[in-house]
Amino acid sequence: RIFVLVITYADIISTVEFNHTGELLATGDKGGRVVIFQREPESKSEPFSQGEYNVYSTFQSHEPEFDYLKSLEIEEKINKIRWLPQQNAAQFLLSTNDKTIKLWKVSERDKRPEGYNLKDEEGRIKDISTVTSLQVPVLMPMDLMVEVSPRRVFANAHTYHVNSISVNSDYMTYMSADDLRINLWHLDITDRSFNIVDIKPVNMEDLTEVITAAEFHPHHCNLFVYSSSKGTLRLCDMREAALCDKHSKLFEEPEDPSARSFFSEIISSVSDVKFSHSGRYLLTRDYLTAKVWDLNMESKPLETYQVHDYLRSKLCSLYENDCIFDKFECAWNGSDSVIMTGAYNNFFRMFDRNTKRDVTLEASRESSKPRAVLKPRRVCAAGGKRRKDDISVDSLDFTKKILHTAWHPNENIIAIAATNNLYIFQDKLNSEMH
Secondary structure (H helix, E strand, O other): OEEOOOOOHHHOEEEEEEOOOOOEEEEEEOOOEEEEEEEOOOOOOOOOOOOOEEEEEEEEOOOOEEEOOOOEEEOOOOOEEEEOOOOOOOEEEEEEOOOOEEEEEEEEEEEEEEOOOOEOOOOOEOOHHHOOOOOOOEEEEEEEEEEEEEEEEEOOOOOOOOOEEEEOOOOOEEEEEOOOEEEEEEOOOOOOOEEEEEOOOOOHHHOOOOEEEEEEOOOOOOEEEEEEOOOOEEEEEOOOOOOOOOOOEEEOOOOOHHHOOOOHHHHHOOOEEEEOOOOOEEEEEOOOEEEEEEOOOOOOOOEEEEOOHHHHHHHHHHHHOOHHHOOOOEEEOOOOOEEEEEOEOOEEEEEEOOOOOEEEEEOOOHHHOOOOOOOOOOEEOOOOOOOOOOEEHHHOOOOOEOOEEEEOOOOOEEEEEEOOEEEEEEOOOOOOOO
16 A cells, blocks of 8 residues: 655655554654554455555644754654553554654544533533433444544753654653663653763763664663664663663674775664564664674674665765765564665665575555555666666665665564655565565
């Protein structure tokens, strides 16, 4: 399926996230809106309809603000959405822009109370002298309404732009990370948070790296990881100290001196880090590669996958047009056997960790027709031999980029955000996406 909007800056999708069951999918955009899609139940008359996601609710999460003390405009763009595990009939999600995190409650209402003693049918208070008898109010059926209400606002804790939020496995706390600090929050307390990482130097001229992403371990509530613009990962244990400036483990790949260039530090910056569902591995994405790290091996990545190595010769022009600073996200499938990440020209890549096969697929209008099969695409390096249907690296459209992707927690259903379009692909036949 494809959901198409009239393209404006505000409509560009900036985050995509499935909930823990995969029945709901939330997207945030640069206009501060959150759109929630719900998966349709399978019907006997239309066996292929299951898996289709339709709009469930849309609401304005953030509005543009102005910081008068710093004379800074705070844009409404949604940087991240994270769902909380469902505890009752309602759903809860966290959304954040650059400065403020909000907790939203999403609930359904299909009944309304009628027959009040002190109110008339339009809700006006009755004159008590006219009430001559008492009646028991009853609940009457009504059309289903999805209500979204803000429950908490967590503000004024970040000096720099928030890039990550992550819900802890204790379901009571979460953390938010900006360029230089990571804060720990309790979901019920909005007026204070605990600073657990602070890499801000006394003199800002000594600043050599920034925090790019952070995530809690899926099972151990004391462990979290954060990545840096220098390409390092730091695993921290909150049992060791209140301030986790000293990491428990440092994951860093030694640099090859012969491959060093002006762009080395820029392309080694980690744009995303994700724990595997098992909690044993870490998946990271830098500009040209995706890497899988074993928590028990800090010296080098367990696996390295070349996402678009054909761009290595284009780094100079990518630096000039600022594409080299694009932040691509990455995702695991439900069994941790396949990883997915985006690329340019609306291409996205999948790597099977067991068979070592990889595939390049395209999110396009043509491929979004119902039950259309995605055809593998191949990019031919400049000067290389071209086969039929190959696309030349010089023909790639760098304005079309897949930065945000999400994988259903249990099934082979993926969500791909391509500018202002949301593509949802699913595998009906095979146990793996390809």
